[in-house]
Amino acid sequence: MRITLLGxxxxxxxxxxxxxxxxxxxxxxxxxxxxxxxxxxxxxRTNESLLIDFSPDFRxxxxxxxxxxxxxxxxxxxxxxxxxxxxNVFRVLDELDVYAADExxxxxxxxxxxxxxxxxxxxxxxxxxxxxxxxxxxxxxFDVTLVPVLHPPLVCYGLAIEDxxxxxxxxxxxxxxxxxxxxxxxxxxDPDLLLADGIVPAHLCEFHPIGGRHExxxxxxxxxxxxxxxxxxxxxxxxxxxxxxxxLVHIAHxxxxxxxFEEPLALDGEQYxxx
Ligand SMILES: [Zn+2]
Ligand SMILES: [Zn+2]
Ligand SMILES: [Zn+2]
Numbered sequence: 001m002r003i004t005l006l007g008x009x010x011x012x013x014x015x016x017x018x019x020x021x022x023x024x025x026x027x028x029x030x031x032x033x034x035x036x037x038x039x040x041x042x043x044x045r046t047n048e049s050l051l052i053d054f055s056p057d058f059r060x061x062x063x064x065x066x067x068x069x070x071x072x073x074x075x076x077x078x079x080x081x082x083x084x085x086x087x088n089v090f091r092v093l094d095e096l097d098v099y100a101a102d103e104x105x106x107x108x109x110x111x112x113x114x115x116x117x118x119x120x121x122x123x124x125x126x127x128x129x130x131x132x133x134x135x136x137x138x139x140x141x142f143d144v145t146l147v148p149v150l151h152p153p154l155v156c157y158g159l160a161i162e163d164x165x166x167x168x169x170x171x172x173x174x175x176x177x178x179x180x181x182x183x184x185x186x187x188x189x190d191p192d193l194l195l196a197d198g199i200v201p202a203h204l205c206e207f208h209p210i211g212g213r214h215e216x217x218x219x220x221x222x223x224x225x226x227x228x229x230x231x232x233x234x235x236x237x238x239x240x241x242x243x244x245x246x247x248l249v250h251i252a253h254x255x256x257x258x259x260x261f262e263e264p265l266a267l268d269g270e271q272y273x274x275x
Contacts, residue, residue, distance in 0.1 A: 001041060001042070001043050001044070001142070001161070001163050001168045001272040001275075002041035002042040002156065002271065003170060003193065003272040004039070004040040004041075004042075004269070004270075004271050005039060005249065005266050005269065005270045006038040006039060006062075006065060006268065007036045007038040007039075007053075007055040007061060007066075007268060008034045008063040008251055008265075008267060009033070009037065009056055009251055009252075009268075010037075010081070010250050011079070011251075013034055013253075014027050014033060014251065014252070015027045015253065016036040017101075018137040021253060022252070022256070023260045024253050025257075026257045026260065027107075032261070032267045032268070033268050034058050034265070034267060034268055035057040035060065035071045036055040036056050036082075036085075036184075037053055037081055037173065037249065038053045038054065038057070038085070038256060039051070039052040039195065040050065040067045041142070041170065042066070042068065043141045043142060045087050045163075046140060046141040046143060047274070048072070049067065049068045049070045049140065050074070050139055050140040050144075050234050050260065051072075052073070052159070053073075053074070053076055053085075054082065054085035054086040055071065055081065056080065056081065056085045057085065058085035059264045062209040062262075065269060070093075071140055072096065072098070073097070074099045075100040075116055075206070076157050076158070076159070076174045076175070076179055077112060077151060077154055077155065077174070077175060077176065077211050078112055078154060079154065083115075083119075085128070086120055087120070089125055089126065090123060090125075091207065093125050094125055096127070097127050097129055097130050097139070098116060098126050098127065098129065099139060099144070100112040100116050100130065101113060101131055101133050101146050101155065102130035102133075103132075103133060103148075105154060106154070107110060107139055107154055112157070113130035113131065114130075124143075130266070131146055133145075133146040133147060133254070134148075134187065141163070141165075142162060142163055142164075143161075143162045143163075143186050144161050144163055145160045146158075146173075147173045147184035149175070149177075149180050149181075149184060150179045151177070151227050151228075152227065158171070158174035158180070158184060158188060159171070159172050160191065163274070166274075166275055168195050168274035169192050169274070171188040171189075171193070171195070171241065171243070172195045173195065173196040173197050174197065175197055175227065175228060175250060176197055176227075176229065177213065177214065177226055177227060177228065177229060177233075178222035178230075178236070178237060179213075179223065180237065181196065181228065182207060185240070185241060188191045190242050190243075191241065191243050191244065192236050193247070193274060194243035194245070194247075195249045196229065196234035196235075196248055196249065198228075198233070198234030198235070198249070198251065198265070199227050199230070199251040199256060200230060200231065200254050201230060201231045201255060201256075202220045202230040204254055205221045205225075207254075210225055212224060212225075213225070213226060214233065218234065220232050222236055222237075226232055228250065231265075235264075240271075245272075246264050247265075247266035248264055248265045248266060249266050252267070
């Protein structure tokens with residue numbers, strides 16, 4: 001299993017257009033970036049590639065990393081930064097299987113699969129496969145399980161990707177607060193690599209209109225607002241899931257410049273091979 005982090009940023013990315021904050025300036029100086037979220041997972045046994053989420057930066061990411069185009073894809077939720085790159089497959093791919101959850105979202109009255117299907121019904125190459133969370137499906141030779149996470153007001157899913165031949169396991173938290181349900185945690189547990197949403201450090205919660213949530217025993221908020229984990233929350237989740245290695249993703253440019261390039265915050269282009 002070869003994993004390429006195509007996009008490790010939040011919805012505006014780093015650098016953010018028009019922003020001259022110290023973090024965006026430092027990213028330009030170092031020639032590094034965090035584009036909108038997407039992960040490429042290649043099955044080197046079957047020569048197939050699975051894409052997690054359609055970043056609006058899809059075209060640029062595939063040109064930059066020169067990884068194979070996807071045979072199948074998963075969409076975790078319908079926010080702009082995870083879905084709106086799907087239109088890029090027009091006249092690029094002849095066929096694409098897209099998997100998304102089949103549970104109706106009370107907020108939209110549709111499942112993620114139904115929203116993808118109706119928003120992109122002009123895209124003939126795309127076949128949407130409504131997928132039941134917590135039940136593994138075989139995609140590109142991997143066993144893939146969507147797991148409900150907490151990203152109000154929309155439904156959103158994390159996922160586990162396992163190679164049935166080698167036992168290699170990648171878990172992705174999805175966009176989520178720290179309050180990941182127990183049955184989802186059980187599926188995500190014991191990964192070789194965890195990609196966890198750690199959008200900002202906990203000390204920035206004072207700047208969120210509603211502050212932080214899910215404080216630990218030292219009073220440190222593990223959730224920023226209601227939608228994302230703090231760095232501290234993501235690292236605690238990684239501990240609890242017993243991850244061998246963890247990279248924090250969905251990173252905002254609000255990290256102060258002196259913290260924004262510290263471990264284990266991911267940058268675009270990182271590659272991992274799990275065996
Ligand atoms: Zn900035
Ligand atoms: Zn989101
Ligand atoms: Zn997002």
